[in-house]
Amino acid sequence: MTLTVTDLSIARGGVPVLEGLSFTLDAGRALILRGPNGIGKTTLLRTVAGLQPAISGRIKGAEDRIAYAGHSDGIKPTLTVAENLTFWARVFGAGSIQPALDAYDLGDLTDRHAGNLSAGQKRRLGLSRLLVTGRPIWVLDEPTVSLDKSAVAMFADAVRAHLAKGGSALIATHIELGLEGETLDVGPFKATPPPIEDFDGGFL
Numbered sequence: 001m002t003l004t005v006t007d008l009s010i011a012r013g014g015v016p017v018l019e020g021l022s023f024t025l026d027a028g029r030a031l032i033l034r035g036p037n038g039i040g041k042t043t044l045l046r047t048v049a050g051l052q053p054a055i056s057g058r059i060k061g062a063e064d065r066i067a068y069a070g071h072s073d074g075i076k077p078t079l080t081v082a083e084n085l086t087f088w089a090r091v092f093g094a095g096s097i098q099p100a101l102d103a104y105d106l107g108d109l110t111d112r113h114a115g116n117l118s119a120g121q122k123r124r125l126g127l128s129r130l131l132v133t134g135r136p137i138w139v140l141d142e143p144t145v146s147l148d149k150s151a152v153a154m155f156a157d158a159v160r161a162h163l164a165k166g167g168s169a170l171i172a173t174h175i176e177l178g179l180e181g182e183t184l185d186v187g188p189f190k191a192t193p194p195p196i197e198d199f200d201g202g203f204l
């Protein structure tokens with residue numbers, strides 16, 4: 001099923017950031033979001049993931065189908081790596097955590113408390129969580145932050161495998177991931193700032 005975003009306008013902190021944005025994301029495809037810092041990529045991903053409402057527009061095909069990985073790793077520091085994945089697998093009703101451990105080379109860290117992992121290891125654990133959700137649409141915000149070169153390759157491999165199985169991915173990133181897919185520059189959709197209605201010209 002295709003994710004369809006139509007004429008979407010979104011705000012952050014009450015301030016419009018993007019307007020008139022439309023795109024589709026088909027099964028088996030990746031869409032890479034580009035745009036400068038502060039343009040509204042995170043706001044767009046949060047809106048698509050259902051974490052905040054849009055000002056206007058429509059999002060179709062997202063209901064109960066999205067796994068979101070934002071800036072925070074979303075891990076539970078007092079649980080071990082294996083316990084974290086088992087927790088999420090139970091939440092989503094998924095099976096074995098082994099494929100997730102294998103994909104991100106976490107096998108030697110299974111009994112380590114997540115709070116004691118390095119930043120890159122935490123990020124690998126956070127991304128491995130996607131694999132136990134069973135959700136078809138991955139919505140990912142700067143997923144490679146803190147990852148070294150080999151971990152970036154693990155991530156790209158995981159996304160390719162997900163797409164090959166009919167999943168899809170919407171990814172905001174500033175780096176080149178080497179993934180096949182389309183790119184959407186959100187810059188042209190920057191919202192027009194609202195007029196300042198109570199400005200007192202006499203102040204000048």
Ligand SMILES: Nc1ncnc2c1ncn2[C@@H]1O[C@H](COP(=O)(O)OP(=O)(O)OP(=O)(O)O)[C@@H](O)[C@H]1O
Pocket residue numbers: 012013014017035036037038039040041042043044
């Ligand atoms: N909690 C908040 N309250 C008010 N404004 C915010 C909040 N978080 C972000 N903003 C503002 O909303 C705008 C869009 O931010 P957003 O995080 O969506 O941009 P981005 O494109 O993801 O940026 P980056 O590439 O730096 O991650 C920015 O101007 C930002 O300063």
